[in-house]
């Protein structure tokens with residue numbers, strides 16, 4: 442049933458793989474210190490198992506708008522129509538501290554491509570990777586951000602965890618149990634970006650397939666109600682057959 446639904450899709454809408462230009466970091470059950478850099482991007486995708494012995498793969502959810510972080514029209518997404526649950530997640534560039542620690546003594550300088558972004562196949566060294574955090578685990582980043590207050594000119598100010606000057610590291614680990622896999626996220630130390638770190642090239646998150654690709658969220662600050670609405674709608678969609 443799934444298969445015939447997808448065959449009906451035009452080739453332009455059918456993607457057999459997630460964008461390959463991004464170097465996605467895989468977290469383990471050990472806490473990893475990371476430093477978010479730049480703006481995050483929200484997206485939604487479906488895990489698609491063809492059921493005919495061929496490999497499973499991700500397809501973008503065409504009913505999700507990154508800009509507003511909302512499901513706006515489930516009927517436009519063939520995967521939603523057949524009752525596959527969309528999963529919302531956040532992508533962001535991040536410096537992976539353990540990789541940074543192993544910096545080679547002899548360094549090849551990063552050579553920006555025409556667009557000024559990093560590509561997975563670039564030969565030069567970088568500690569920058571793209572991290573993916575499921576929407577269900579994002580709330581803890583918001584909690585850490587609330588605590589990230591700094592006294593500036595006598596006034597207490599809350600700063601984003603990705604702030605170049607007042608941001609901080611995050612400690613991230615996978616928690617696996619038989620029922621689910623989730624991310625545990627703890628606060629790390631305040632870590633202003635060094636001159637070298639400010640120059641690291643980022644991966645181009647706008648290549649993540651979704652609607653409104655030209656739009657990027659401005660910062661990690663997001664409305665909790667948007668997030669909840671998206672999750673509620675996602676759950677509702679999951680219940681539809």
Ligand SMILES: [Zn+2]
Nearest residue numbers: 502503518521
């Ligand atoms: Zn969908």
